[in-house]
Amino acid sequence: xxxxxxxxxxxxxxxxxxxxxxxxxxxxxxxxxxxxxxxxxxxxxxxxxxxxxxxxxxxxxxxxxxxxxxxxxxxxxxxxxxxxxxxxxxxxxxxxxxxxxxxxxxxxxxxxxxxxxx
Amino acid sequence: xxxxxxxxxxxxxxxxxxxxxxxxxxxxxxxxxxxxxxxxxxxxxxxxxxxxxxxxxxxxxxxxxxxxxxxxxxxxxxxxxxxxxxxxxxxxxxxxxxxxxxxxxxxxxxxx
Numbered sequence: 369x370x371x372x373x374x375x376x377x378x379x380x381x382x383x384x385x386x387x388x389x390x391x392x393x394x395x396x397x398x399x400x401x402x403x404x405x406x407x408x409x410x411x412x413x414x415x416x417x418x419x420x421x422x423x424x425x426x427x428x429x430x431x432x433x434x435x436x437x438x439x440x441x442x443x444x445x446x447x448x449x450x451x452x453x454x455x456x457x458x459x460x461x462x463x464x465x466x467x468x469x470x471x472x473x474x475x476x477x478x479x480x481x482x483x484x485x486x
Numbered sequence: 487x488x489x490x491x492x493x494x495x496x497x498x499x500x501x502x503x504x505x506x507x508x509x510x511x512x513x514x515x516x517x518x519x520x521x522x523x524x525x526x527x528x529x530x531x532x533x534x535x536x537x538x539x540x541x542x543x544x545x546x547x548x549x550x551x552x553x554x555x556x557x558x559x560x561x562x563x564x565x566x567x568x569x570x571x572x573x574x575x576x577x578x579x580x581x582x583x584x585x586x587x588x589x590x591x592x593x594x595x596x597x598x
Contacts, residue, residue: 403587405535413527413535413578415587431586465534471582472525474546476534 370394370475372466377480380456388451388480390466397447398422401469404440404451406462407479414462418469419449434460456484488513488581492590500598505566507593509579514559516583523583526555526564529592530575538577539564571597 376388390402403418417430419440428440439452449466461484467473489512499505515524526539537546539555542562552567566573574597579590 412576412592413529413580413589415589429585471523472537472540472580473527473535474537474540476536478534 370468372468372475372477374464374466374477374480377464377482379483379485381486382456382458382484384456385452385454386456386482387453388464388466388482390449390451390477392447392449392468395468397442398444402440402442402449403467403469403473404449405465405467405473405476406460407465408459408462411462416451416464453482456482458484460484487586488515488584488588490579490581490588490590492577492579492593494593495591496594496596498596498598499566499569501571502568505569505573505595507564507577507579509557509562509564509590511560511562511581513584515562515581516559522558523581524555524557524562525580525582526553527578527580527589528573528575529578530572533575535578569595569597573597 371393373391380386401420404416406414417440419428437455441450463479463481465479466477468475491510493508515522522542524542527535529535538549543555554565556563576592576594578592
């Protein structure tokens with residue numbers, strides 16, 4: 369059974385950093401790209417970015433709203449994807465989901481809430 | 487960016503009746519590889535989104551056959567043949583033919 373479990377969310381002040389983790393199980397993690405999608409309170413879904421599998425260079429792509437501030441990485445030996453969020457803004461407040469990316473998001477984690485507030 | 491526009495934004499349906507949601511994209515979602523990169527998701531209350539339909543019309547594993555998807559190019563439709571109480575939530579269409587991946591605004595389905 370495919371499982372994705374996010375962790376690392378919490379309350380953080382504007383301008384500070386936070387790192388989210390997504391621990392995967394039930395599939396060969398290294399074979400898949402992984403994406404992050406967020407959902408602000410009461411709002412719709414917004415793609416944040418993704419990291420390709422090593423077979424495709426392990427490179428990353430980001431939404432314009434987070435480019436230069438957020439970094440996605442992966443540790444295939446641990447089956448973990450990371451979302452490093454720097455220079456956080458109040459508008460980054462959202463539930464962050466990690467997803468398995470197979471040109472679409474077939475499995476999602478339960479999400480972790482990030483609240484950016486002073 | 488490709489804009490995804492869903493209609494209606496809300497829907498109230500009697501159990502056993504059909505429901506239909508439209509999704510229009512600002513650009514064609516047909517790729518040169520022959521695939522059309524249009525997907526449907528359902529986010530039930532308090533849950534993560536779940537994949538219903540991939541590449542326009544293919545039901546994901548475990549999705550009941552009362553859900554069906556159709557369309558081509560820029561116009562797509564999700565149909566529920568007979569709505570059940572467990573179908574409540576927000577439905578999203580999504581495109582992944584071009585970055586950034588974009589979603590529709592969501593259509594909230596409630597039961598009458």
